Structure formats: C-alpha cells, structure tokens
Amino acid sequence: MTPHTVEKTPVTLLGLGAMGSALARTWLAAGHPLTVWNRTPARAGALADEGARTADSPAAAVAAGTLVVVCLLDDASVGEVLADADLSGKDVVNLTTSTPDQARDRATWASERGARYLDGGIMAIPPMIGVPETGGYVLYSGPRDLFDHYRDTLAVPTGATYAGEDPGFAALQDVALLSAMYGMFAGTTHAFALIRREDLDPAAFAGLLTGWLTAMAPAAHGIAAELTADEAPEEDVSSLAMQVAGTPTFLDTARQQGVSAELLAPYFELMRRGLTERNEAKNPKGLVDLLLR
Known part of the structure; x- marks a missing residue:
C-alpha cells in the first residue's frame, strides 16, 4: 500500500436479495473489502466471483469486521x-x-448486546443503486457520531441522509414518503383508467400528467408552513368548499367512463368531513389533523 492509498472500510453484508446484491456490488466496485452471507448460498457464490468473501453463517460474517x-x-x-x-x-x-x-x-436490542445501531430506510429501487443521477438515497437515524463516522462508506451505493437521533425516524419518514408515493400511484392509476377506452395516446397523456404532478408537488411546502406556524392558519373555507362542490363531477365522470371511484372516494370523504364537522379548520392542516383521530 502506497503512502497515498486510502484504506477502505471493510463491510459485512447480511442478505443478498435484489437490493442487497446491488449494494454489495457497489461496495466491491469501490474497493471495500466485503464479507457476505445469504440464506441461499448461490447468491453469495456469485459475489465471491466478483471478489467478496463468503461466510458460512451469520455469526462468522459478523465476526469478520466491525461494520455490519x-x-x-x-x-x-x-x-x-x-x-x-x-x-x-x-x-x-x-x-x-x-x-x-x-x-x-x-x-x-442491539445496545443490550453491546452494539451501536443505525436504522435505515432505503428510498431507492435496486436499479438506482450505484447510479447517483437517479436521485436515490437512504435515510439513517440513530447516533449522529456513528452516522458521521461511516458516512462516506454508507454513501458509496447511494446518497446518505441523516434523519435524526431517534432510531425510529428513518423508518417513519420512509413509510411517510412511500405513502405519498402510493397516493400518487393511486391518482395516476385512476387517471389512466379514465382515458383507457378513449382514442387518446397514453404516452402523450403521460407527458401532461407528469407535468401537472410536478407543478402541484410544491403544495407540500404550504402544508408544512401551516403545520409549523406559530398561529393557527386562517380557514380557507371557500377553497375547500369549492373543491367539495366539484367532487360530483369527478364521480360522475368516473361512472360515465365505467371506472370505479374507489381510489378517489376516501379522500373526497375526508374533504367533506373537513368542511362540515364542527370546530375543524377548513384547510390542509385541518385535513391532516382529522387523520390523527
């Protein structure tokens, strides 16, 4: 090893599914010594051909290094x-x-066994691992000094974002972000169902749809501002009332197109509750708080 060579942190990786294998290959490509174990040995064997050391048991893999x-x-x-x-x-x-x-x-559990612990929420799919321009990242929560110590190693496969000292914060934000994603998928599924039987080009419509969703996404900042405001926001009664008044058009259109409204109806009902229930703020913050019951 030359004086200018930087020794890479050894990594032990348990689990070689699609995501684990993708993570493994990026660490190997970056020159990190890697020990792997998988319940199905064949997957570990494939990585051995690429330079990984395989372990016969989880215990043996853990014993190989500090970072597990x-x-x-x-x-x-x-x-x-x-x-x-x-x-x-x-x-x-x-x-x-x-x-x-x-x-x-x-x-x-880990602390009781003498280990330090970081929890992670992966905001990426396997093809995004090792491809920085895709925008993938992993949320990490737990001791800040532990995250800082391994930041460079953890950032090799994809971006590494610190989510807080509470070890549950990475998982919480992971599920929250994915929940928003599924809401988007629900709306997208409904939108394509509406046009499915018409002489419309789905590809051209997809361009309209992605542009519209991109334009609407910053509304999240407005909700965040309301949730963190020192004073309660003014009730946006007219806006919510207008939206609730318009929901029959969406439901009628779905019926006319032969499309189930099951993906839209729950949110429309929440909007109606926000407008009609006593003492509820008629704004996005009020809708958020309605869900806390």
Whole structure:
C-alpha cells in the first residue's frame, strides 16, 4: 500500500436479495473489502466471483469486521439471523424495512448486546443503486457520531441522509414518503383508467400528467408552513368548499367512463368531513389533523 492509498472500510453484508446484491456490488466496485452471507448460498457464490468473501453463517460474517449491514426480508428475520452472532463492539446498520417502533426496539436490542445501531430506510429501487443521477438515497437515524463516522462508506451505493437521533425516524419518514408515493400511484392509476377506452395516446397523456404532478408537488411546502406556524392558519373555507362542490363531477365522470371511484372516494370523504364537522379548520392542516383521530 502506497503512502497515498486510502484504506477502505471493510463491510459485512447480511442478505443478498435484489437490493442487497446491488449494494454489495457497489461496495466491491469501490474497493471495500466485503464479507457476505445469504440464506441461499448461490447468491453469495456469485459475489465471491466478483471478489467478496463468503461466510458460512451469520455469526462468522459478523465476526469478520466491525461494520455490519443488514438487508433482510423483515424485522423478525433480523432477530433470527443475528440470534447467535456476537455483536459486542459491532456497529449494526439495519436497512431492513420496518416500522418506527420496530426500529426503536431493535436499537435497544442491539445496545443490550453491546452494539451501536443505525436504522435505515432505503428510498431507492435496486436499479438506482450505484447510479447517483437517479436521485436515490437512504435515510439513517440513530447516533449522529456513528452516522458521521461511516458516512462516506454508507454513501458509496447511494446518497446518505441523516434523519435524526431517534432510531425510529428513518423508518417513519420512509413509510411517510412511500405513502405519498402510493397516493400518487393511486391518482395516476385512476387517471389512466379514465382515458383507457378513449382514442387518446397514453404516452402523450403521460407527458401532461407528469407535468401537472410536478407543478402541484410544491403544495407540500404550504402544508408544512401551516403545520409549523406559530398561529393557527386562517380557514380557507371557500377553497375547500369549492373543491367539495366539484367532487360530483369527478364521480360522475368516473361512472360515465365505467371506472370505479374507489381510489378517489376516501379522500373526497375526508374533504367533506373537513368542511362540515364542527370546530375543524377548513384547510390542509385541518385535513391532516382529522387523520390523527
């Protein structure tokens, strides 16, 4: 090793599904020594051909280094896989999708076994890993100093964003962001269903749709401003009343096009409640608060 060579942090990776394999290949390509384990050995063998060291058991993989990254099916799998591993002095980064409470419990579980813990929420799909221009990233929560220590290594596969000291914050924001995504997918699905039987080019319509959604996305900043304002926002009664008054047009159009309104109806009902229920603010903040019941 020359005086100017920077030694790369060794990584242990447990779990080689589509996401785990993508993560593994980016660390290998960046020159990080990598030890891998997978319940199905064939996947580990494929990475061995690319330079990874394979371990016969999770315990052996954990013993190979300090930084242990976990990317498994669910939280129960994490407990099962690490049950016999000695975690004393290890730094566990859990990228397994979980709930906020599961993440907090897993942080306590790791601490009781002598490990430091970061929880992660992956805001990317496997093809986005190792491709910075796609905009993918991982949210990390837990001790700030632990995140800072491994920031460069964690940022090799995709962007690394710190989400807070509370170990549940990465999982919470992961689910919140994905929930918004599914809401967008629901609206997109309904929109394409409306035009499905007409002589309209779906590709041309997609251009209109993406442009419109992009133009509407900044409305999130307005809701955030209302939620953080020192004073309660003024009631935007006319705007919400106008929108509620317009909902029959959407429902009638769906019926005329032979499209189920099941994806729109719940939000329309929430809007109606926000307008009619006593003592509710008639604005986006009021709709958010209605959901807290």
